[in-house]
Amino acid sequence: MSRHAILVIDMLNDFANEKGALYCPGAARITKNLQRLLKWVREREGDDIQIVHIQEAHRKNDADFRVRPVHAVAGTWGSDFIEELYPEGDEYIVPKRRHSGFQYTDLDLYLREENIDTVVVTGVWTNVCVRSTATDALARAYKVIALSDGCDSKTEEMHEYGLKDLSIFAKVMTIDEYISDWEKGLDPWEGGGDTENKVE
Secondary structure: OOOEEEEEEOOEHHHHOOOOOOOOOHHHHHHHHHHHHHHHHHHOOOOOEEEEEEEEOEOOOOHHHHOOOOOOEOOOHHHOEOHHHOOOOOOEEEEEOOOOOOOOOOHHHHHHHOOOOEEEEEEEOHHHHHHHHHHHHHHOOOEEEEEEEEEEOOOHHHHHHHHHHHHOOOEEEOHHHHHHHHHOOOOOOOOOOOOOOOOO
């Protein structure tokens, strides 16, 4: 059976709190959805789905701040997880300094140690960090699922653009569809990607 890692990307104070430096309004729209998803995973038996929290954690004078406002500096309130989605137990945390959760981190090593073959992306922003992480997952030969109501962006338009890009190589589905497939014993990724080049 397939083994999945649900990546919760950048659900941090600087992105998901109205007082945050790079507040993303879409974060509020998905917080309850992600709470429900994580509750379902935490109550399941077995370890075929792992929860991994991706945490933007920049150094004080990070090069990223040459093109974006200062945000999510390691050790600050802005880089901390929002209370509603705080990691629990031994859920793995991957600090990152770039858009992708794979770039210069040990995420790939962790996934291979856990025999994960499918990466499920959630969080913010759909068109930036979520898409970048998904692209790098594909480059490392993981199957990729994007949960459409588990990720969001600054605007609905940005979110939709991000999902369209993701649909070229990922399976885009809702949280309910994802859970339903697991509970039916189906592989949620089945039919993913765009093998007939139909995405426009």
